[in-house]
Amino acid sequence: MTNNINWGILGTGRIARSFAEALSHVDDAKLLAVGSRNKNTATEFADEFNIENAYSSYGEVCANKDVDVVYIATPHSLHKDNVIMCLEANKAVLCEKPFTINASEAETIIKLARSKNLFLMEAMWTRYLPALNKLRELLEEDTIGDVQIMLAGGAFMPEFDPDFYLFNKELGGGVLLDAGVYLISMASMLFGKPKTIKAVAGMSKSGVDEHDGYLLEHDSGALASMYVSLRGQSSPDVTLIGSKGKIYLHPPIFCPSKITLNLYDGDETVIDLPFEANGYQFQAMEVNRCIREGLNESELMPLDESLEIMNTMDKIRKQIKLEYPME
Numbered sequence: 001m002t003n004n005i006n007w008g009i010l011g012t013g014r015i016a017r018s019f020a021e022a023l024s025h026v027d028d029a030k031l032l033a034v035g036s037r038n039k040n041t042a043t044e045f046a047d048e049f050n051i052e053n054a055y056s057s058y059g060e061v062c063a064n065k066d067v068d069v070v071y072i073a074t075p076h077s078l079h080k081d082n083v084i085m086c087l088e089a090n091k092a093v094l095c096e097k098p099f100t101i102n103a104s105e106a107e108t109i110i111k112l113a114r115s116k117n118l119f120l121m122e123a124m125w126t127r128y129l130p131a132l133n134k135l136r137e138l139l140e141e142d143t144i145g146d147v148q149i150m151l152a153g154g155a156f157m158p159e160f161d162p163d164f165y166l167f168n169k170e171l172g173g174g175v176l177l178d179a180g181v182y183l184i185s186m187a188s189m190l191f192g193k194p195k196t197i198k199a200v201a202g203m204s205k206s207g208v209d210e211h212d213g214y215l216l217e218h219d220s221g222a223l224a225s226m227y228v229s230l231r232g233q234s235s236p237d238v239t240l241i242g243s244k245g246k247i248y249l250h251p252p253i254f255c256p257s258k259i260t261l262n263l264y265d266g267d268e269t270v271i272d273l274p275f276e277a278n279g280y281q282f283q284a285m286e287v288n289r290c291i292r293e294g295l296n297e298s299e300l301m302p303l304d305e306s307l308e309i310m311n312t313m314d315k316i317r318k319q320i321k322l323e324y325p326m327e
Contacts, residue, residue: 005288008033008061008091010082011073012045015096019071020049022280028288035061058082062089069119069287072096075165076172077326080105083120087112092119094287097185098177101324102317103310110303119296121287122306124185128282130273131256135249139190143261144242148220150190152183153227154236154253160205166230167206172324174208175228176201176313179236182254184312186238187216187224193308194218201320202231209322216312255279 007029009016016034023031031051036042039056046054055061061070062085069092072082080100086093087109099122100106113120126132139147158166165171166178187194194216202211210230217223228236235251245263249256255278261269275282286298297303317323 004028004030005291006030006032006066006068007284008035008064008067008070009073010035010058010061010070010086012036012041013073016045016071016073017048018278019073019280019284020045020051022277023284024049025277025281026284026288028292029284033061033064033067035059059085062086062091067091069094069291071123071284076101076177077170077324080109083109084112087116087118087120090116090118092287092291094121094123094283096123098172098181098313099306099310101172101177102327103307103314106307106310110307113296113303117296119287119291120303121283121290121298122301122303123283124182124301124306125280125283126182126185126254126256127189127300128286129255129257129279130275130282131249131259134259134271134273135247138247138259138261139240143245144240144247144263145244146220147190147240147242148222149241150187150222150224150226150238151241152186152224152236152238152253153229153234154179154251155227155229155232155234157230157233162206167204167208167210169207170325172326173206174204174210174322175212175230176209176316176320176322179228180212180214180226180316181309181313182236183214183224183226183228184216184309184316186253187218187226188305188309188312190240191216191218191220191222191224194224194312197312197315197319199316199319201322203320203322204230207322209320212316212320214316 033053196217236253238249
């Protein structure tokens with residue numbers, strides 16, 4: 001490995017573009033290769049981000065011996081196969097959320113990564129932002145006491161298009177896997193594995209969930225009440241209610257930069273936590289740190305927790321009767 005850690009990207013869509021932009025803010029990272037199913041798309045992406053190698057297949061990225069780690073930004077339905085391909089090529093992997101389509105797929109890739117002693121992480125970028133670091137610090141210091149309630153959710157209204165990934169069942173569409181995963185992951189980080197799961201959903205014309213509500217009960221008694229919907233407009237946010245006060249995580253939930261702390265004694269504090277670039281760089285920094293330290297997973301997004309989050313979403317899908325063709 002050179003002084004830089006060399007990255008490859010699978011996919012050239014919106015998230016891949018955001019990640020490529022962010023990597024320029026990571027001092028010890030070099031974006032060396034990009035793969036697409038279309039050569040022209042790969043070449044255009046490479047030209048835009050000054051990438052040396054543009055490939056017309058994902059496999060060619062894995063075959064590049066100088067690539068150390070691969071970021072997977074392909075559709076949900078391709079995650080498992082893409083991760084396996086990268087791991088079989090002995091590459092470290094950062095895979096976009098949702099980690100896979102279901103828990104069985106997640107278990108498969110986790111077992112493979114561990115058997116090959118390779119780094120693997122779900123790209124839940126929110127966990128590495130300054131605001132989340134501050135949130136964990138406030139909770140560890142018992143600032144708002146015993147947290148028993150999490151209220152979270154958001155809504156947006158894209159125009160219906162059966163080919164758009166959110167509405168496309170073949171691609172693992174629906175709001176749970178795309179947006180609800182942020183809420184489920186937040187509850188998991190705060191409270192751990194839920195002991196009771198209740199879910200309801202309204203389905204789109206294409207047969208995926210577009211209007212969801214989730215209620216999770218945890219061993220501590222804590223409740224997480226969440227919604228995500230394509231039937232209205234509401235900025236996604238989080239409120240935590242404890243025995244001493246409340247914490248409001250300002251929207252957007254996936255990339256917050258401000259926290260309001262309200263204590264029941266009357267004190268209110270607004271904490272601004274701005275950052276440069278778009279925020280994707282922090283997870284890349286964590287991956288680089290882990291690789292340099294010889295770690296195969298991050299303690300902030302451990303593989304067992306990613307698997308448990310997939311298990312929770314499997315149980316939600318069972319309740320709302322959503323099954324994907326590839327299952």
